[in-house]
Structure formats: structure tokens, C-alpha cells
Amino acid sequence: MAEQVNHVDNEIKFVLHWIIYCPVMGKFRYHIYGNLMILNTNKRTPVKHGIVTALRRVISLALVFIFICFGFLTACTTNTTVQYADNPIAGRETLTQISTIDAILNGVYDGVVTYGVLKGYGDFGIGTFKALDGEMLAFDSVFYQIKADGIAYVVADEMETPFASMTFFDADYSGNLPQGLDFTQLQEYLDSILPSENEFYAIKIEGTFSYMKTRSVPAQEKPYPPLVEVTKNQPVFEFENVAGTLVGFRSPPYVAGVNVPGYHLHFLTADKKAGGHVLDFIIEQADVAIDYTADFMMILPGEGSDFYRIDLTPNKHEELEQAEK
Numbered sequence: 001m002a003e004q005v006n007h008v009d010n011e012i013k014f015v016l017h018w019i020i021y022c023p024v025m026g027k028f029r030y031h032i033y034g035n036l037m038i039l040n041t042n043k044r045t046p047v048k049h050g051i052v053t054a055l056r057r058v059i060s061l062a063l064v065f066i067f068i069c070f071g072f073l074t075a076c077t078t079n080t081t082v083q084y085a086d087n088p089i090a091g092r093e094t095l096t097q098i099s100t101i102d103a104i105l106n107g108v109y110d111g112v113v114t115y116g117v118l119k120g121y122g123d124f125g126i127g128t129f130k131a132l133d134g135e136m137l138a139f140d141s142v143f144y145q146i147k148a149d150g151i152a153y154v155v156a157d158e159m160e161t162p163f164a165s166m167t168f169f170d171a172d173y174s175g176n177l178p179q180g181l182d183f184t185q186l187q188e189y190l191d192s193i194l195p196s197e198n199e200f201y202a203i204k205i206e207g208t209f210s211y212m213k214t215r216s217v218p219a220q221e222k223p224y225p226p227l228v229e230v231t232k233n234q235p236v237f238e239f240e241n242v243a244g245t246l247v248g249f250r251s252p253p254y255v256a257g258v259n260v261p262g263y264h265l266h267f268l269t270a271d272k273k274a275g276g277h278v279l280d281f282i283i284e285q286a287d288v289a290i291d292y293t294a295d296f297m298m299i300l301p302g303e304g305s306d307f308y309r310i311d312l313t314p315n316k317h318e319e320l321e322q323a324e325k
């Protein structure tokens with residue numbers, strides 16, 4: 001039988017104490033218990049060699065543990081934001097939508113993309129701003145913000161949107177609208193000339209209006225209230241004999257929860273100084289241009305957004321009627 005060369009001479013018990021502070025989950029205290037065998041080979045300075053080995057093992061263990069802790073801390077503190085590239089796929093016939101209307105009804109008003117990025121998805125559209133700071137409309141590649149003071153401002157590329165619908169506007173239909181139509185009658189009229197209620201349509205109406213009623217919304221602070229709470233105190237603006245442009249969409253009924261089914265229009269005066277989300281009007285004289293839009297693309301809020309936590313299962317139809325009409 002082979003003689004056992006090594007035998008255990010000493011045994012050191014050790015305890016490693018670690019205290020980790022994670023900003024999200026608080027303080028953790030870890031202990032590692034272990035035994036280090038110090039081997040004696042009955043040769044020269046075996047014990048000394050054993051202690052060096054033991055120290056090396058402690059240092060190695062400590063280093064491994066530090067790496068694990070560092071990874072854990074990084075995971076706790078990193079706030080992931082999604083970086084959207086310039087438009088990679090949306091074509092001129094694509095309606096690109098940021099987030100969902102029900103997310104807005106739930107008070108998810110954090111910015112999803114910048115307007116600089118949004119411009120890559122269209123030259124025409126409507127939406128809102130980070131913190132719900134007003135109503136947006138865009139046409140001919142110029143983006144406007146109608147704030148709660150009713151005044152229109154040109155939008156800077158660094159500003160962000162939590163909700164928007166955009167397309168590149170190419171008219172498939174152009175026509176003159178009958179005089180005297182109000183908002184409800186216009187919807188019935190357009191429904192009668194559109195080829196299907198199951199497509200998306202971008203709608204641009206330019207003309208004069210004997211009456212126009214719009215609203216905007218003031219910027220909100222966190223914790224953000226739901227949209228219906230905000231619109232209870234919305235500033236409303238009324239115009240008489242005003243010239244301007246209506247910009248918006250008719251979306252099919254099956255988009256309920258995703259976008260506004262039916263008509264959703266925003267208004268800008270011809271002098272580009274005022275406007276808002278359209279509540280009603282009476283047409284004096286106006287032309288309509290309609291872009292039939294068959295492709296649809298969505299960009300959802302990324303990881304870390306309130307969008308990840310809200311319950312989007314309830315039907316919000318009544319809240320939408322209250323907030324948008």
C-alpha cells in the first residue's frame with residue numbers, strides 16, 4: 001500500500017463577512033464559512049507553504065466574491081433605457097405609433113422617443129409630450145406643441161413623446177367638403193366616402209371654420225394622474241371665423257386600447273399661433289386630403305417604464321370617451 005505522503009497538520013476555520021448595500025433592495029449581510037486545510041508534506045518548510053496556499057485561497061475567494069457583488073450591484077443600479085435607432089423599416093405608407101392610448105389613460109406620460117427620432121417616422125401626425133405637456137400636431141415636416149396656454153410652439157428635437165401617431169403624408173383622395181358640417185357630421189360624411197372602415201387613414205383638412213373648439217392639457221407631475229383626472233380641468237379654447245389646418249387619423253374599430261377608434265383630430269390656426277385637440281367645429285369652407293395607410297407599426301415603452309407595471313386588461317372605452325371627446 002502506498003504510503004500517504006500528505007497529512008493534515010493544521011486546520012484553519014475562517015469566516016468572511018460581507019455587507020452589500022443595494023440602493024433598490026437595501027442592505028445585505030453575507031457570511032462565508034470555510035475550512036482551510038494546511039498540509040504538511042514532512043518536507044522543508046511545509047507549514048509555511050501551506051499558509052501561503054491558504055492565504056492565496058482566501059484572496060481568490062475574496063476576489064471571486066467581489067466580482068459577484070459588483071455584478072449584483074450593477075444589476076441593481078442600472079436603469080435600462082431603450083435607444084431607438086432612426087427609422088429602420090417604416091415606409092411612407094406606414095402609420096407608426098408610440099405606446100398605446102390605454103397607457104396614456106393610465107398616466108404613463110414618460111418620454112419614449114425624442115422628436116428627433118420621431119421625425120424619422122413621418123412628416124405628419126398627432127400626439128403629446130413628456131409629462132403630458134400639451135397637444136402635438138405635425139404637417140409638412142413641422143412639429144407644433146399647443147400648450148395649456150393655448151399657444152402653439154415649434155417643437156425642439158430633444159423633446160420627448162410618450163404617445164404619437166405618425167406617417168408620411170401622400171394624398172390618395174382629395175375633395176371639397178360641404179359647408180356647415182360640424183364634427184359629428186364630418187365623421188358621417190367621411191365614413192360615406194372612405195372605401196373601408198378597417199384601414200387607417202391620415203386626414204388633413206385645410207380651410208375656414210365659423211366655429212372651432214379645442215382643448216389642451218397642462219404638464220403633470222409624478223405620480224402622474226390618469227388622463228380622465230387631467231381632462232376634468234382642461235383649458236378649452238373657442239375660435240370664431242378662424243382659418244387653419246386639421247391634422248389627424250381615422251383608426252379602425254379593432255384598435256380599441258391601442259389607439260383611438262374613429263376620428264382623432266388636432267387643429268392649428270393658419271397663423272400657426274394657436275390650436276389644440278379638436279372637440280367640435282363648424283366648417284365654413286374646407287378641402288380634405290386623405291392618405292390611405294395600410295401598414296401599421298408600434299414602438300412600445302422600454303424596460304424600466306411604468307408601462308411594464310400597469311394593468312392593461314380592463315376595457316377603457318368609457319374613460320376614452322370622457323377624456324378625448
Ligand SMILES: [Zn+2]
Nearest residue numbers: 135265266277
Ligand atoms: Zn388629441
